[in-house]
Amino acid sequence: MVDGVLGQARAGASGVLLVAGEPGVGKSALLEYAVESASASGFQVVRASGVEPEMELAFAGLQQLCAPLLDGVAQLPGPQRAAIETAFGVSAGVPPDPFFVGLGVLGLLSAAAAARPLLCVVDDVQWLDQASARALGVAARRLQADADAVLLAGRELGELAGGGRGPGPGGGAGAVLPPAGPFGGVPGSFSAGAAGGAWRAGGS
Ligand SMILES: Nc1ncnc2c1ncn2[C@@H]1O[C@H](COP(=O)(O)OP(=O)(O)OP(=O)(O)O)[C@@H](O)[C@H]1O
Numbered sequence: 001m002v003d004g005v006l007g008q009a010r011a012g013a014s015g016v017l018l019v020a021g022e023p024g025v026g027k028s029a030l031l032e033y034a035v036e037s038a039s040a041s042g043f044q045v046v047r048a049s050g051v052e053p054e055m056e057l058a059f060a061g062l063q064q065l066c067a068p069l070l071d072g073v074a075q076l077p078g079p080q081r082a083a084i085e086t087a088f089g090v091s092a093g094v095p096p097d098p099f100f101v102g103l104g105v106l107g108l109l110s111a112a113a114a115a116r117p118l119l120c121v122v123d124d125v126q127w128l129d130q131a132s133a134r135a136l137g138v139a140a141r142r143l144q145a146d147a148d149a150v151l152l153a154g155r156e157l158g159e160l161a162g163g164g165r166g167p168g169p170g171g172g173a174g175a176v177l178p179p180a181g182p183f184g185g186v187p188g189s190f191s192a193g194a195a196g197g198a199w200r201a202g203g204s
């Protein structure tokens with residue numbers, strides 16, 4: 001599935017893959033595989049991880065993801081540019097609406113993917129601050145015909161699991177890594193489902 005999403009992006013169509021699974025099942029290992037594979041085939045890779053100490057810091061995770069893409073901020077429509085700059089501490093101001101930030105992120109992803117295929121990887125989304133998760137969801141649900149691949153992994157996908165609008169952002173594909181060891185070889189050892197799949201590790 002990872003190879004499929006990367007191939008799709010290489011062909012100019014964006015794809016989103018969500019990976020859920022219990023601690024230690026190999027989510028991060030799968031993401032590393034994706035990063036290596038994408039880097040080797042010419043993708044720009046941007047990545048972030050949710051971290052517990054920053055869960056209360058609005059937009060901390062997204063700032064980490066988008067920092068390398070900020071050259072594109074000048075081309076964003078004014079309200080999105082202002083939202084991004086405030087969210088990421090470039091400008092002072094009241095905390096922006098995650099919706100505007102999400103649209104701005106979408107613009108940054110599109111601008112980057114116009115130059116070369118882009119892989120966005122976010123690990124440990126269960127520790128992503130809520131503002132980042134919301135904005136990332138807004139962006140991921142709107143990815144269209146760009147060369148973007150977005151991989152999100154976590155023990156719980158929370159808001160990123162789709163918010164009642166299908167299995168994942170943009171109706172993206174998803175995988176639930178099996179809890180049992182030993183590691184049968186990532187990638188390819190996980191059960192996968194497209195629309196309507198199960199989204200929680202070990203869930204019903
Ligand atoms: N396919 C694999 N082959 C060999 N070792 C693996 C494989 N996948 C994972 N591992 C090893 O298993 C351990 C846990 O894997 P990993 O860190 O990817 O789990 P995780 O699902 O990200 O867990 P967490 O929820 O704690 O972040 C690591 O030491 C990793 O090197």
Ligand SMILES: [Mg+2]
Pocket residue numbers: 027028029123124
């Ligand atoms: Mg991990």
